[in-house]
Amino acid sequence: SQKIEQNSEALNIQEGKTATLTCNYTNYSPAYLQWYRQDPGRGPVFLLLIRENEKEKRKERLKVTFDTTLKQSLFHITASQPADSATYLCARSSGTYKYIFGTGTRLKVLA
């Protein structure tokens, strides 16, 4: 079956450092991968989308990479701040109406 895997362990990093989160997929090649942010008790909020033919996408302090050989996407937050603390979700979409989300990685940025 198609799966999205994210590191379920929380990631703690010091303020100012770069946070790197991993999303691995199996059994298929998604046309797109999306990254969302979710705060406790709230709905996910879209951050970035990257196509399979794109190596990298940036938005302000955020950067996403897509490696179809490794079947992996990396999500980076540079110069991290305590306000970046949240759970980050990876999701695949392929234009087939169905979405599969990873379980998310909880990030905590320590002041």
Place this chain on the structure above:
Amino acid sequence: EAQVTQNPRYLITVTGKKLTVTCSQNMNHEYMSWYRQDPGLGLRQIYYSMNVEVTDKGDVPEGYKVSRKEKRNFPLILESPSPNQTSLYFCASSLSSSGDTDTQYFGPGTRLTVL
């Protein structure tokens, strides 16, 4: 303000008592979807709708029904709720379901407890 709204936000009910969770979007989106979120399992898609009168099953449709009679509304119906449907539910919408326009906008969530 562009948004997806859900009602109720919190609901405690008993086994077998039919309930409906409403979802509405004001962005004229074609695509709408329902998810449930459980600890350790992440977001799982229940049902989705590509447009009015067009719906299909997601990964966990058992015990749920949906309808899409109008573009803006996509209610989730639990005909006979059971305790294993206790969860946090999210409705989402997107302009379409392909390409860069399939960015989903999520509602605030409905926390359902079935006793």
